[in-house]
Amino acid sequence: MGAHAKTIRHAVVDGLTPIFSTGGAGAVVDGRVFGNRFRPLGPNELPSIRVYTQKEFVETEGGGPRLYSRELEVVVEIICSEPAGTPADRKHFDQPDELAELVEGWFFDNECLENVWQYALLTEVEAGLVTEGQKPIAAHRLKFDVTYEDRAPRTPATLEDFETAHVEIDTAPADTSTESVDDVPVPTN
Numbered sequence: 001m002g003a004h005a006k007t008i009r010h011a012v013v014d015g016l017t018p019i020f021s022t023g024g025a026g027a028v029v030d031g032r033v034f035g036n037r038f039r040p041l042g043p044n045e046l047p048s049i050r051v052y053t054q055k056e057f058v059e060t061e062g063g064g065p066r067l068y069s070r071e072l073e074v075v076v077e078i079i080c081s082e083p084a085g086t087p088a089d090r091k092h093f094d095q096p097d098e099l100a101e102l103v104e105g106w107f108f109d110n111e112c113l114e115n116v117w118q119y120a121l122l123t124e125v126e127a128g129l130v131t132e133g134q135k136p137i138a139a140h141r142l143k144f145d146v147t148y149e150d151r152a153p154r155t156p157a158t159l160e161d162f163e164t165a166h167v168e169i170d171t172a173p174a175d176t177s178t179e180s181v182d183d184v185p186v187p188t189n
Contacts, residue, residue: 005053005072008146009035011116012051012074019102020049026102028095037077043135047080047095049103054143066152071145074120076103078140096140100125103142117148162186 013035020029032048041048054073080095107120124143129136169180 004070004148004150005056008072008074008116008148009051009053011113012076015106015110015113016049016051016076016103019106020099026099029099037075041079043081046137047078047099049099050077050079051075052077068150068152069147070150071147072117073123074144074146076142076144078103078142080138081135082138096127096138100140100142107144117146120144120146163188 013033017031017033018024020026020033021031029047029049032045034048034050035052037050037052039050052075054075056073057071058068060068078096078099080099104122107122110120112119121144122142123145124141126141126143128139128141130139163186165184165186167180167182167184170177171179
């Protein structure tokens with residue numbers, strides 16, 4: 001994972017932050033959308049959303065080594081503590097469910113995010129609950145496979161451009177004479 005994985009992660013954080021800020025549908029998050037999973041969260045920082053990339057699959061396109069199709073696994077975690085005044089029959093999971101709907105909605109609205117990815121697919125949703133501690137903590141983890149194309153790095157600058165090919169054609173090598181010799185210019189893209 002490299003620079004483009006970082007670009008995708010930042011695009012997701014930048015896209016979700018307005019939804020989960022004051023005035024957005026998910027204002028309860030209060031703008032706490034973080035671009036990594038290693039930041040510890042305190043009890044006053046819940047609910048929060050963490051966005052991170054987990055793994056990436058790479059394959060070459062069309063048998064050529066220069067163009068790669070990449071599939072990046074982007075994870076969005078929604079972490080909530082039980083809100084005050086939550087009715088007993090709706091404990092723990094209403095808030096993360098509601099916030100997960102907003103995350104899914106943003107990805108569906110941005111399925112093809114121009115200049116960032118070709119398409120994004122929701123592939124998995126996990127829900128969990130931790131009851132140890134002062135307050136139960138509920139979490140949803142949404143996984144999206146984000147596909148984009150990437151080109152292999154250019155050849156090192158120390159190599160000269162391949163501009164001319166020296167071609168020798170000999171249809172009857174037994175007679176030891178060369179029938180055609182030419183220097184052919186190589187077209188560039």
